[in-house]
Amino acid sequence: xxxxxxxxxxxxxxxxxxxxxxxxxxxxxxxxxxxxxxxxxxxxxxxxxxxxxxxxxxxxxxxxxxxxxxxxxxxxxxxxxxxxxxxxxxxxxxxxxxxxxxxxxxxxxxxxxxxxxxxxxxxxxxxxxxxxxxxxxxxxxxxxxxxxxxxxxxxxxxxxxxxxxxxxxxxxxxxxxxxxxxxxxxxxxxxxxxxxxxxxxxxxxxxxxxxxxxxxxxxxxxxxxxxxxxxxxxxxxxxxxxxxxxxxxxxxxxxxxxxxxxxxxxxxxxxxxxxxxxxxxxxxxxxxxxxxxxxxxxxxxxxxxxxxxxxxxxxxxxxxxxxxxxxxxxxxxxxxxxxxxxxxxxxxxxxxxxxxxxxxxxxxxxxxxxxxxxxxxxxxxxxxxxxxxxxxxxxxxxxxxxxxxxxxxxxxxxxxxxxxxxxxxxxxxxxxxxxxxxxxxxxxxxxxxxxxxxxxx
Ligand SMILES: Cc1cc2nc3c(=O)[nH]c(=O)nc-3n(C[C@H](O)[C@H](O)[C@H](O)COP(=O)(O)OP(=O)(O)OC[C@H]3O[C@@H](n4cnc5c(N)ncnc54)[C@H](O)[C@@H]3O)c2cc1C
Numbered sequence: 001x002x003x004x005x006x007x008x009x010x011x012x013x014x015x016x017x018x019x020x021x022x023x024x025x026x027x028x029x030x031x032x033x034x035x036x037x038x039x040x041x042x043x044x045x046x047x048x049x050x051x052x053x054x055x056x057x058x059x060x061x062x063x064x065x066x067x068x069x070x071x072x073x074x075x076x077x078x079x080x081x082x083x084x085x086x087x088x089x090x091x092x093x094x095x096x097x098x099x100x101x102x103x104x105x106x107x108x109x110x111x112x113x114x115x116x117x118x119x120x121x122x123x124x125x126x127x128x129x130x131x132x133x134x135x136x137x138x139x140x141x142x143x144x145x146x147x148x149x150x151x152x153x154x155x156x157x158x159x160x161x162x163x164x165x166x167x168x169x170x171x172x173x174x175x176x177x178x179x180x181x182x183x184x185x186x187x188x189x190x191x192x193x194x195x196x197x198x199x200x201x202x203x204x205x206x207x208x209x210x211x212x213x214x215x216x217x218x219x220x221x222x223x224x225x226x227x228x229x230x231x232x233x234x235x236x237x238x239x240x241x242x243x244x245x246x247x248x249x250x251x252x253x254x255x256x257x258x259x260x261x262x263x264x265x266x267x268x269x270x271x272x273x274x275x276x277x278x279x280x281x282x283x284x285x286x287x288x289x290x291x292x293x294x295x296x297x298x299x300x301x302x303x304x305x306x307x308x309x310x311x312x313x314x315x316x317x318x319x320x321x322x323x324x325x326x327x328x329x330x331x332x333x334x335x336x337x338x339x340x341x342x343x344x345x346x347x348x349x350x351x352x353x354x355x356x357x358x359x360x361x362x363x364x365x366x367x368x369x370x371x372x373x374x375x376x377x378x379x380x381x382x383x384x385x386x387x388x389x390x391x392x393x394x395x396x397x398x399x400x401x402x403x404x405x406x407x408x409x410x411x412x413x414x415x416x417x418x419x420x421x422x423x424x425x426x427x428x429x430x431x432x433x434x435x436x437x438x439x440x441x442x443x444x445x446x447x448x449x450x451x452x453x454x455x456x457x
Contacts, residue, residue: 006097010237017127022096036073047187048325052359059196067173080115099125134272161245200233231360286376310435313393325359336373337387347374
């Protein structure tokens with residue numbers, strides 16, 4: 001029986017549960033592999049994100065021998081209508097796809113299911129992008145965990161680490177007349193984007209040889225490259241967490257890495273239970289905190305976006321984001337803390353900027369990574385814990401290598417001096433900007449605003 005497969009955030013062939021089920025039904029026949037593409041949404045993305053999606057689709061298309069059918073999907077309904085037309089074209093009665101959990105994807109799959117059902121076609125949603133499907137981990141009383149550590153303990157017992165092997169040799173992938181071709185990026189990218197399933201597996205292999213065994217010690221060092229760089233592959237589904245978890249043992253380094261994989265799953269679970277927290281406060285009282293708005297706030301936001309705040313660690317991170325579409329986790333926390341607690345801007349401003357640029361953009365990890373740092377999320381690092389961007393730089397980039405790599409204006413400063421250009425006469429001789437705010441003053445201001453909030457509630 002010919003079936004339709006709808007690729008979503010699972011742009012791979014191996015270890016793909018929904019595709020595995022599709023191949024069982026379509027044995028010795030055809031699968032029509034489709035992907036919904038919204039060109040209006042794509043146009044809004046920055047170059048790096050455009051290129052990273054295009055590269056993922058190109059490599060998937062190649063592994064399907066050129067038979068990936070990209071369908072126009074200007075809205076969920078347009079996608080549903082086109083999937084229906086494909087089913088009618090090839091006389092398919094089943095559409096397989098991975099179950100997605102972020103609010104927009106949930107809405108889309110509901111529209112697709114309804115449209116197909118109305119014509120007697122079933123949408124089978126199988127598996128997820130997680131080792132444990134969001135909504136599964138529960139306390140003994142059946143409610144969900146709101147704190148990470150107990151979630152992790154329960155998740156660890158359920159986490160699936162057995163990859164699914166798929167034999168696609170008996171399957172032919174079929175072209176549809178509705179295919180519009182692989183999209184072309186309309187904006188330039190400052191960096192060559194590498195993507196795809198094979199690249200993801202190579203990345204995992206390199207990481208396991210090079211850095212996994214010292215992950216517990218090196219992961220916070222921005223200058224060392226001690227993390228996996230698998231986030232792009234996980235966000236696009238070029239690799240499943242099962243394939244990653246399979247290679248881990250019980251050593252401390254591997255356990256710390258497993259816990260990071262679980263943070264992604266925790267945030268997906270939290271967003272599943274509280275979908276409004278995609279753009280809204282998890283801790284609602286922080287909505288009432290006094291934030292800055294207006295011209296000066298916008299100017300400061302622009303300086304933050306451009307990596308021109310005058311704080312080297314913040315600026316290096318923001319310039320890494322602009323030039324690579326990725327940022328080290330520790331630095332993401334530093335720049336996020338700076339935006340909320342030094343510039344007094346709402347976390348949503350920063351989250352939207354990250355969304356436009358991060359090639360690993362993930363709705364749950366982004367919204368909740370921001371809210372965690374802003375002090376209004378789950379397990380909130382308390383609001384009064386305010387990162388000192390200078391001390392953080394000295395600790396997590398002790399020789400200044402990370403800062404010099406992304407800030408040419410500081411390359412003439414040796415060692416840790418790059419973190420404190422104000423301490424030397426030639427610190428600003430290459431045009432590095434002066435600090436736009438004074439950290440100690442703004443720290444006190446943040447604490448005063450917190451006190452104000454406490455008094456008013
Ligand atoms: C403000 C902020 C925004 C963020 N936005 C995103 C986002 O849009 N997309 C995204 O994938 N991650 C996001 N993160 C989490 C984290 O920064 C990245 O996952 C990590 O930097 C990716 O690099 P890596 O693959 O080398 O990570 P590794 O350290 O190698 O970790 C392996 C994997 O575990 C997961 N992971 C690690 N740390 C976290 C974390 N703190 N929260 C959730 N998952 C984690 C990721 O999937 C990552 O690929 C954000 C963090 C913060 C503080």
